Amino acid sequence: MTTSSHATHGQEALDLLAPQPGERILVLGCGDGVLTERLLKQGVEVVGVDTVKERVTAAQERGVDARVMDAYKMTFDREFDAVFSIGLLHWMLDPQTVLAGVKRALKPGGRFIAEFGGHGNTAAICTALIAALQFRGISTHRRYPWYFPTPEEYRHVLATVGFKVEHIALVPSPKTLPPGMERWLSHFAEPFLHGLDEDLRYAIIDNALLTLGYSLRDSYDHWTADYVYLRVSAHL
Numbered sequence: 001m002t003t004s005s006h007a008t009h010g011q012e013a014l015d016l017l018a019p020q021p022g023e024r025i026l027v028l029g030c031g032d033g034v035l036t037e038r039l040l041k042q043g044v045e046v047v048g049v050d051t052v053k054e055r056v057t058a059a060q061e062r063g064v065d066a067r068v069m070d071a072y073k074m075t076f077d078r079e080f081d082a083v084f085s086i087g088l089l090h091w092m093l094d095p096q097t098v099l100a101g102v103k104r105a106l107k108p109g110g111r112f113i114a115e116f117g118g119h120g121n122t123a124a125i126c127t128a129l130i131a132a133l134q135f136r137g138i139s140t141h142r143r144y145p146w147y148f149p150t151p152e153e154y155r156h157v158l159a160t161v162g163f164k165v166e167h168i169a170l171v172p173s174p175k176t177l178p179p180g181m182e183r184w185l186s187h188f189a190e191p192f193l194h195g196l197d198e199d200l201r202y203a204i205i206d207n208a209l210l211t212l213g214y215s216l217r218d219s220y221d222h223w224t225a226d227y228v229y230l231r232v233s234a235h236l
């Protein structure tokens with residue numbers, strides 16, 4: 001489970017959550033707890049889960065009741081007024097199973113608010129990486145790591161699990177990358193490159209950078225990533 005920086009976005013989703021003092025809220029993918037701490041300060045009883053032990057420890061150090069738990073295997077039962085998730089669900093390729101766990105965790109009438117990569121997220125970056133792999137005859141089967149649904153697709157999945165949608169929309173959110181695209185790729189392109197020799201990995205990254213320079217780099221050598229979020233609010 002990998003999450004994006006919680007410090008830099010999430011306020012609009014928090015506004016949708018509209019947490020009330022005394023509510024019990026589950027944060028799915030709590031990361032290092034920065035955003036979760038904001039809920040605590042609003043008088044909310046928060047439980048955070050994440051699969052990465054170091055992040056859970058960091059969240060605990062901020063005073064969050066954080067636990068190591070996989071979003072596919074949540075054990076909560078009708079405990080929460082709301083489930084809140086930022087920057088995680090595009091890593092979960094089986095949304096139905098995750099949402100079934102979210103539903104189990106919620107009290108009757110409970111709400112689910114999430115923001116994650118939506119349709120078109122980092123489309124230029126994905127296409128450049130896929131093209132560089134295909135050019136070398138390397139199959140992308142089992143390499144593409146993300147689930148970036150359209151609002152229509154996700155609305156349907158939510159409905160099949162039993163949620164009613166209040167709000168669902170794509171939010172184009174271009175993000176400047178001060179350290180540049182190479183640094184971004186060295187972190188996020190890993191699933192596309194696993195098992196390949198080092199020389200081949202470098203060649204693929206170089207190709208992708210060359211292609212992406214045309215669309216995502218400006219004349220000052222500043223890079224922007226083509227982020228698109230899906231923001232959703234639903235209830236049982």
Ligand code: BEZ
Binds near residue numbers: 002121
């Ligand atoms: C993220 O988890 O931050 C992320 C994943 C895929 C593309 C862009 C961002």
